[in-house]
Amino acid sequence: MASTSRTRTGRGRGRGGRGGGSSSLPPPPSTLPLIIEEFFIVVYEDPLVKKVRTPKKFADYLDGQEPAKVYLRAADCGPRLWTVEVLFDGQGRMYLDKGWENFAIAHGVDFGCFVHFKYEGDDVLTVKVFDGTMCRKYYYSDDEDADDESDDDVKPCIHPL
Numbered sequence: 001m002a003s004t005s006r007t008r009t010g011r012g013r014g015r016g017g018r019g020g021g022s023s024s025l026p027p028p029p030s031t032l033p034l035i036i037e038e039f040f041i042v043v044y045e046d047p048l049v050k051k052v053r054t055p056k057k058f059a060d061y062l063d064g065q066e067p068a069k070v071y072l073r074a075a076d077c078g079p080r081l082w083t084v085e086v087l088f089d090g091q092g093r094m095y096l097d098k099g100w101e102n103f104a105i106a107h108g109v110d111f112g113c114f115v116h117f118k119y120e121g122d123d124v125l126t127v128k129v130f131d132g133t134m135c136r137k138y139y140y141s142d143d144e145d146a147d148d149e150s151d152d153d154v155k156p157c158i159h160p161l
Helices: 002-009 056-061 100-106
Strands: 038-042 069-074 082-088 094-096 114-121 124-130
Touching: 056 114, 069 100, 082 100
Parallel strands: 069 124
Antiparallel strands: 038 114, 069 082, 082 094, 114 124
């Protein structure tokens, strides 16, 4: 009897009880493709003075593309695209530079804000701004010709009351 019980436990079924089948577990994270479509920043410094650094993983995601500019679109604020120049520092870091200040003013980005970015492709990022209480700021545009405006004209989206 003792040899029979050893034979049963020695079959090597392992966890899961039914040995021999292929694993249904996903591949380890290191073998998955790197797709970084969304990221956020928390504004700890005056957004009107400093350029904004994006996460390194997002900069790595754009590796080889390194656009000279991106286009920011405020979620739920019409079709207007805000042109923002992009700087790469040669050490894998990407910054939103000229044009960011106008976007920040128009959308009330301030110290303590949480800013969510979603990469839509074609150098377009959709942006959602959350205030210091982590509640989203909703905006709408009162100008149907917003696409034709210059980015130098800082016309804010209107926060509904």
